[in-house]
Amino acid sequence: MTSAGRQRFKLLALMAVFAMPLLIAWVMVEWRVGIPEQRTAHGELEPNIPPLLEWPLREPRPEHEEGDWILAFDCSTACEERADRWWRLHRALGREAPRLTRLRIGAANGPLPGEILGQWDEVPTWQRDGQLWLLDPRGEVVLGYTGDVDPGKVLDDINHLLRINSDNPMEAELSSR
Structure with a gap:
């Protein structure tokens, strides 16, 4: 050549x-x-559910820390088991646990640690027994889950959302790499 x-x-x-x-x-x-065809969220998007401020909850309305994500769940049936399951999930968050508040709706007994209680004033049409909702800090429903969802899948979704929506912008930048 x-x-x-x-x-x-x-x-x-x-x-x-x-x-x-x-x-x-x-x-x-x-x-x-x-x-890849897979999706990262295990829950379903719920665009038809109104923000938390518009939910028909009895007065006084439950108050949560500003900036907290909210894990709201209906506790009309099998309340003890559901409350315990979501309390354990909350504990599994570790150092991120303070960024999440649990809202138990329809509870007959007192709250577990890190939980606030609410009661339906009237049951909305979009509510299903045992349903679980993950709300962002503004009170908008991000994901909805059926009552029989695997807590591990919910934990994956919460960890992912907390990681990409960090309070500290530098931490979010580092974790996305």
Whole structure:
């Protein structure tokens, strides 16, 4: 191979090095090859549920710390078991536990640590027995779960949301890397 041939080969190889990622990305997008189909949230999005301030709860309305995420759950049936399950989940959050408040709706007995109580003034049409909702610090429903959801899946969702919505912007930047 002559010197000119080697130079052309080097130029073509350099162009291929820069063009190959674009070609691979195009193939992945066009033919849906290698793109994950899984979703990260285990709960369902609940856009039709109003914010917490509009929920038909009896006065005095339960108060929570400003900036806290809220894990609200209906406790109309099997209340002791549900309250204990979500208390254990809250404890499993570890150092992030203070960022979450549990709201038990329909409780007959006193609150567990880190929990506030509420009662339905009238049962809304969107409420289902044993349902669980995760609300952001503004009181908007982020995710909804059925009563028989695996607490581990809820814990995964909460950890993910707390990690990406950090109180400290520098911490959020570091954890996203």
